[in-house]
Amino acid sequence: MDRDIDTKLKLEQYIAMRVKTRRTEQALKITDVARIAGLSQGMVSKIENAQVSTSLDTLGRLCDAIGLPISQLFSDYDRPTGSAQLTKAGQGMEVVRRGTEKGHTYQLLSYHRGKKTTLEPFLITMDDASEVFPTFSHPGEEFIYLLKGRILYRHGNHLYEMEPGDSLSFDAEIPHGPEQLLEVPIQLLSVIHYDDH
Structure with a gap:
């Protein structure tokens, strides 16, 4: 080889x-x-x-x-090479998800396809302060990290006011999503982890 x-x-x-x-x-x-x-x-x-x-x-x-x-x-020389994927800034694959038509942009940051997808990281940008947002519910655990702006985020019956640097992790089966955009533009990193069984 x-x-x-x-x-x-x-x-x-x-x-x-x-x-x-x-x-x-x-x-x-x-x-x-x-x-x-x-x-x-x-x-x-x-x-x-x-x-x-x-x-x-x-x-x-x-x-x-x-x-x-x-x-x-010589212990590390013949180790199998990894299969890391580098996605340069601004080069994530743009995907259409519920909410795309409402001024949201979703960039999938890793689209490596192994045997089974267990992780989906998205960079989400929102820029319309007056919009009403859909709620989401899907399998897995989700972690969101706010990079820019301020947002009121709903998970179930709870509301969380988030500022840059704040993060939230939750069961994604429970309805969740933006409740109110307090300061735009908003940019957040969302990582969804699916059970691999």
Whole structure:
């Protein structure tokens, strides 16, 4: 199977990164490490800059000098790559949901489709202060975090006045939604988590 050489570090780069990180964590200078390992400063520098492929013997002496077991050096190299999804600002997929026609914009921030969707994060923008809003009820737990504006948010029979930095988490089966937009524009992050059974 071909490695993705654009995104995965080559072995020399990986070794360079781990060795340099460990040396600096130990507050050792290249001169100290070279002396302890019995290597030239030039060789240590080349290894740390991924300019040379080194023998296991040299690598073993270098690892001993910085207190990094050679088995630990390689422990993360062949770990399976993750499948993280980066969504750049303003590039979430716009979706139509109940409320879209009422001046709400929904941007789905992650649309990774695994075996089953268990998480849906939305960036919701609302800009019409006079609108009456529908209530929502759906499976799962929901977490909302207010980024901008002020809102009166309903969950069941309770009303919560929210300002930037406030968050609310709740059972999403219970009817919920904006009751009143107190200060627009409003921007909130909504994360819905579905049970995965």
